[in-house]
Amino acid sequence: MEETKNTNENPVERKPKNFIYEIIDEDNKNDKWGGRVHTRFPPEPNGYLHIGHAKSICLNYGIARDYNGKFNLRFDDTNPEKEEQEYVDSIVEDVKWLGGDFGDRVFYASDYFEQMYQWAVELIKKGKAYVCDLNAEEIRASRGTLTEQGKESAYRNRSVEENLDLLERMRKGEFENGAKTLRAKIDMASPNFNMRDPIMYRIVHADHHRQGKDWCIYPTYDWAHGNEDSIEGITHSICTLEFQNHRPLYDWFLDSLGVYHPQQIEFARLNLSYTVMSKRKLLQLVKENFVDGWDDPRMPTISGYRRRGYTAESIRNFAEIIGVAKRDALTDISLLEFAVRDDLNKNAQRAMAVLKPIKVVLTNYEGEENLEAVNNPENPNAGMRLVPFSKELYIEENDFMENPPKGFHRLIPGGEVRLRYAYIIKCEEVIKDDDGNVVELRCTYDKETKSGTGTSTKKVKGVIHWVSAKDAVDAEVRLYDRLFVVENPGTEEDWLSKINPQSLEIISNAKIEPFIRNAKQQDKFQFERMGYFCVDTKYTTPGKLVFNRTVTLKDSWKK
RNA sequence: AGCCGGGUCGUCUAAUGGCAGGACAACGCCCUUUGGAGGCGUCUGUGUAGGUUCGAAUCCUGCCCCGGCUGCCA
Secondary structure, eight states: OOOOTTTTSOGGGSOOSSHHHHHHHHHHHTTTTTTOOEEEEOOOSSSOOBHHHHHHHHHHHHHHHHTTOEEEEEEOOOOTTTOOHHHHHHHHHHHHHHTOOOTTOEEEGGGGHHHHHHHHHHHHHTTOEEEEOOOHHHHHHHTOOSSSOOOOOTTTTOOHHHHHHHHHHHHHTOSOTTSOEEEEOOOTTOSSGGGSSOEEEEEOOOOBTTTBTSOSEEEOHHHHHHHHHHHHTOSEEEEEGGGGGGHHHHHHHHHHHTOOOOEEEEEOOOOBTTOOOOHHHHHHHHHTTSSSSTTOTTSOBHHHHHHHTOOHHHHHHHHHHHOOOSSOOOBOHHHHHHHHHHHHHHHOEEEOEESSEEEEEETTOOSEEEEEEESOTTOGGGOEEEEEEESEEEEEGGGBOSSOOTTOOSBOTTOEEEETTSOEEEEEEEEEOTTSOEEEEEEEEEGGGOTTSOOOOOOOSOEEOEEETTTOEEEEEEEEOOSBSSSOGGGOTTGGGGBOTTSEEEEEEEEEOGGGGGOOTTOEEEETTTEEEEEOTTTOBTTBEEEEEEEOOOOOOOO
């Protein structure tokens, strides 16, 4: 996202990325906004941002960047009962991390409350709004149904003076929660429910995380949102499909006020297979401890992916890959995994780590030596490192099979395999405990086969990783799997029962080559043949390294 | 049932009256001291029935299917 080059290129000449770019190109051609492009990302601070928000951030920020426009971060904080400063802080951090550059343009809907109030007064004066005494249940009952029109409120035709007086007293706190509302006077017969005299203000005696006790009436989304966009001079107000039915109301408020009127455009929200995306459900996973907080590496939150080892770059690329359209979609999680593998493959330092160790003793090897290993075959500039080698090693438990299936070309009794960057070894003896478990392999090495010397013509099919037993660093490794066992858990009645009981496996005795000792939080590695891993930010301590598996390597070996 | 929106490979997305293309996934081959990466290749699609047209994914009509809407949430 940070590239700003090619900004001289005329956007109209460029192939539009999606239907929203087409709209903007058209607007610019017609000089609709005087060439301005100004977008915004308007989260409510009632939870942490998830990957669906990332799509929206990339879209909105990307548009501003591509058209040399502006991008606002705006907190839509109109509901004091659900919003908290903790969420504000996390959102700021996540948007920045993703690369959504809002500069100093952080805004709060709550800062516009006075302006919105004045506009409400204007609407009353124009005869387009009224104070209604009906309670929630009465309003619901009078709204009608899908096929029947609603009934007009008995309070609909109060005088302007009475409405003005009542609204002022609502603001002063003279009435209980829910006792009165301010409603737009539109059309109780409209086939669109949103136009059946929607509520503009409700009475909520609650402390607001920023405004404290200043207000006890709060604007509803429909009343507030267009006002916010108008005040900020937004040109294209991009939101998700479920707001399509609200667009006539968005337009009605702004037209009735006669103020600056941005254009609302809707696109399909992201749904990802094997995950839930609703904030309500994510909140429940956190509150009821199904996961270890909002940034649990199994969560589809931005902070969860970050902690898991996803890069901002890979999430941006993912957003680019999936595109933007208006049809509902369930995006396969493999697209996201591809994006992160693609990035990490090019950039992650390689290391050898044995997750489930089994001891190998080289009966004909004495002494020790340091062997050269490539840090990143995709990047020659990453250089080389030295890996200690000695008589006693660990290899991966499942790189040895006593009774291998056809096509298995790793270590078997009497068979040979190459140790990556080292020698070819032969398994001479299998040592078992009383229960018949393999506990040690006695092997011989062929000193003519040292890696890189070209002194051997011997060829083996298999190459396995290893670590020197006395040099290895112990670490905890956390292996994650998808959080749900069904493709679309969000649509399941009993979605909590679809949680994958094996979504986390903790390995406490992994053995890693010694340079890993200096790894810092969030450092990313490819453990060769095992996958991509990063140092966990929550459980790593000075004395103990904890790694999260970001994603596996693609493994084409099938049993 | 009323209104609004939407239906293109298994998945996501292009083609805006003129060769249905790309990516992911899958599969095969080549290469490989990561069963990774890379290279090459294969497979698979316009919901349906009509109409307009030299020509339709695209325009028109009917039907079918999917999503959203009856919060003082956003």
